[in-house]
Amino acid sequence: MEKVPFTADGLTVLQVELKQLKTVDRHEVIKAIAEAREHGDLSENAEYHAARDRQSFIEGRVGELEDIISRAEVIDTSKLSGETVTFGATVALADEDTDEESSYTIVGPYEADIDRQMISTASPIARALIGKRVSDSVEVTTPGGSRSYEILSIKINS
Numbered sequence: 001m002e003k004v005p006f007t008a009d010g011l012t013v014l015q016v017e018l019k020q021l022k023t024v025d026r027h028e029v030i031k032a033i034a035e036a037r038e039h040g041d042l043s044e045n046a047e048y049h050a051a052r053d054r055q056s057f058i059e060g061r062v063g064e065l066e067d068i069i070s071r072a073e074v075i076d077t078s079k080l081s082g083e084t085v086t087f088g089a090t091v092a093l094a095d096e097d098t099d100e101e102s103s104y105t106i107v108g109p110y111e112a113d114i115d116r117q118m119i120s121t122a123s124p125i126a127r128a129l130i131g132k133r134v135s136d137s138v139e140v141t142t143p144g145g146s147r148s149y150e151i152l153s154i155k156i157n158s
Helices: 008-037 046-071 124-129
Strands: 004-006 072-074 089-095 101-107 118-120 137-142 145-156
Touching: 004 008, 008 046, 008 072, 046 072, 101 124, 118 124, 124 137, 124 145
Parallel strands: 004 072, 101 118
Antiparallel strands: 089 101, 089 145, 137 145
16 A cells, blocks of 8 residues: 655645545535435436435545545654755745746645645656755756756755
8 A cells, every 4th residue: 555645734634624524514415315305206306416416426535535544644844854855845946047936845646736836746846856955956847848947945844
């Protein structure tokens, strides 16, 4: 069974979602199905079918979350030095062509959220950065082409 890296916060988010699905959402959908059944003919009952679809989604998501959580491995970033880019590090970069600066936090695949500048360890940028040091230059090959970045700083989030 392959372990999946997580920050402590990232794992907590999934555990909260799982608890919500099991303790609240499941019960609400069961009530909705029961109410829709009372309306009679199920073959043409849109409320019934919508509730069943919602139930199917909830059960699928519960199974998925239970699998992910069972394989989760929380990485304690407080023990890392911050001299090199690792899981859990926030890295400030400068595009060597445009001098545009950006910052990314390297997290596990289920925590990645580009809107919050959180990238997966499997992303091209993270793979190029891991193991590098401040002032190193990295070449990142993406589907959009190659780019060069200079590492400005590394901060370990603990």
